[in-house]
Amino acid sequence: MDPLNSRSQLRLFLSLTTAAAAITAAAPSARAQVTDEPNPVIFPDPTKFARGLYTEGEIGSVIFFGAAGGGKVGPGFAIGTRVGYDVTRFFAVQLHGLGSTHQTSFPGHPQDEQLLQLYQGMIEAKLTYRFGQLSIFAEGGGGAARLSSNLLATVPYGGGYLTRWRTGLTAGGGAGVDYHSLSRHFSVGLRGDYFWLRDISGSTDLIATTYLRYTF
Amino acid sequence: MQRSTTWLAAGALLALAGGCSALNEPIYIAAPAALDVMGTDMSGAPNRVMGGVVLRFRKPNPAEQMQLDTDTQRLGFKVPWLKRDRIHLELLYTVSNVDTDDGTFTVAVDGASEVVKYDETTIAAAFAAADVKTAPLALMAPPPRTLGAGQNYQGTLREDDFIEGELDLDAMGRWMAPFAAVLINRSDVNPVGLDMVPPNVVIPAMQEIDVTLIAEKHMTCEFMVRVRSDDDQLLDESGDANLFVPTPVVYVPNIPPPTP
Numbered sequence: 001m002d003p004l005n006s007r008s009q010l011r012l013f014l015s016l017t018t019a020a021a022a023i024t025a026a027a028p029s030a031r032a033q034v035t036d037e038p039n040p041v042i043f044p045d046p047t048k049f050a051r052g053l054y055t056e057g058e059i060g061s062v063i064f065f066g067a068a069g070g071g072k073v074g075p076g077f078a079i080g081t082r083v084g085y086d087v088t089r090f091f092a093v094q095l096h097g098l099g100s101t102h103q104t105s106f107p108g109h110p111q112d113e114q115l116l117q118l119y120q121g122m123i124e125a126k127l128t129y130r131f132g133q134l135s136i137f138a139e140g141g142g143g144a145a146r147l148s149s150n151l152l153a154t155v156p157y158g159g160g161y162l163t164r165w166r167t168g169l170t171a172g173g174g175a176g177v178d179y180h181s182l183s184r185h186f187s188v189g190l191r192g193d194y195f196w197l198r199d200i201s202g203s204t205d206l207i208a209t210t211y212l213r214y215t216f
Numbered sequence: 217m218q219r220s221t222t223w224l225a226a227g228a229l230l231a232l233a234g235g236c237s238a239l240n241e242p243i244y245i246a247a248p249a250a251l252d253v254m255g256t257d258m259s260g261a262p263n264r265v266m267g268g269v270v271l272r273f274r275k276p277n278p279a280e281q282m283q284l285d286t287d288t289q290r291l292g293f294k295v296p297w298l299k300r301d302r303i304h305l306e307l308l309y310t311v312s313n314v315d316t317d318d319g320t321f322t323v324a325v326d327g328a329s330e331v332v333k334y335d336e337t338t339i340a341a342a343f344a345a346a347d348v349k350t351a352p353l354a355l356m357a358p359p360p361r362t363l364g365a366g367q368n369y370q371g372t373l374r375e376d377d378f379i380e381g382e383l384d385l386d387a388m389g390r391w392m393a394p395f396a397a398v399l400i401n402r403s404d405v406n407p408v409g410l411d412m413v414p415p416n417v418v419i420p421a422m423q424e425i426d427v428t429l430i431a432e433k434h435m436t437c438e439f440m441v442r443v444r445s446d447d448d449q450l451l452d453e454s455g456d457a458n459l460f461v462p463t464p465v466v467y468v469p470n471i472p473p474p475t476p
Contacts, residue, residue, distance in 0.1 A: 108310055108312065108368045108370075109310055109438060110246075110308035110309055110310050110370070110438050110439055110440045111244070111308075111440070112310070112370055113370070114244075114308075114442075148241045148242075149241055149242045149243060149244060150243055150244055151242075151244050153244075154244050154246045154440060
């Protein structure tokens with residue numbers, strides 16, 4: 001081998017590798033591309049909905065059945081509120097207050113066409129199953145119901161009177177559907193509850209309301 | 217921020233609860249029995265039957281009594297325990313014609329405050345003694361109505377009717393108002409006869425409501441009194457230990473003797 005020729009080949013090789021090193025040293029570091037299929041995005045993501053302490057405001061109507069039903073105490077406008085706490089994503093406890101106003105119908109008697117209010121205060125447990133923006137729930141509890149006057153205590157019924165005391169026990173439950181607004185804190189819904197009013201001669205009342213919920 | 221919102225909500229709830237507790241809830245007191253009147257008397261005049269409701273109020277406690285005494289001393293006249301401005305009354309009645317013929321009825325309402333009692337029969341006796349032929353006037357009386365056989369009528373003497381009646385009662389009993397003038401005229405339209413009533417008078421509320429049914433046919437009247445007491449003065453105990461027992465003076469009109 002010609003030593004002169006081999007020296008010139010080595011010089012060429014070093015020149016090329018030095019130039020290549022100079023070019024590649026200034027270049028940004030290369031990153032690997034993601035080539036895998038991304039995970040499917042869950043939308044909406046219920047984990048991003050606020051959870052914990054919540055309040056609700058509701059409006060609707062209350063309809064009586066049983067001893068006070070049949071039009072004796074007519075259906076009335078209702079307004080209510082709830083304060084609750086989501087213990088888990090599926091279970092909550094809540095305090096519920098509701099007031100409704102009614103007109104009586106006792107034709108031929110002085111108790112006819114009188115206004116009467118019913119106030120109900122309950123402690124309730126609530127189970128929720130959520131699928132996306134919608135959830136369905138069932139709830140139930142008990143508490144006290146108070147009449148605004150003693151009017152029904154002057155109405156004869158079954159050998160006694162329609163009520164004996166203005167304040168009595170109530171218990172019951174119901175279900176509903178909730179629609180989340182995706183604004184983290186707000187949701188709206190519809191619910192129906194059916195309560196037993198022990199001290200209005202065992203009457204029952206159906207509470208049908210629509211509500212707005214704010215979760216802190 | 218979140219904490220302040222929580223406290224705001226809690227405050228709103230407390231305010232709501234406070235508002236509910238301040239609701240003025242009426243109490244209904246039914247008459248012990250329905251009035252039942254049948255036909256006319258021997259002179260052909262419609263028969264009349266009376267029934268009453270005496271409201272049960274509690275006595276003032278020592279602090280309230282002290283306040284009443286102070287107010288009485290300051291104003292120079294007796295300040296009643298049961299005040300018209302704090303006790304609101306309404307009478308609900310239903311008259312049923314149980315006869316087979318149509319008939320006319322009148323409902324007349326008398327009664328008493330803690331100071332004075334107005335009773336038509338006393339007025340009638342005073343009229344008779346003075347040989348006055350005028351029919352006595354009721355403290356409050358809706359116009360007569362005709363009722364068909366088997367029909368009924370539901371009537372109300374509203375709170376404003378009682379406001380007027382209580383003023384008339386007090387004006388006659390304490391302030392020498394001519395009774396016919398104040399009973400015939402509504403004070404807000406024509407205050408004739410009320411000249412002696414002090415402008416700062418505290419008018420007593422009625423604590424006894426006497427209802428008279430006057431009918432020429434067989435009719436019945438169910439009635440009840442609706443009471444709103446702003447200061448919870450209605451007695452809610454069954455016992456009488458704390459019962460306020462007033463002794464009103466029966467009003468007797470001063471009728472001048474007939475001119476010879």
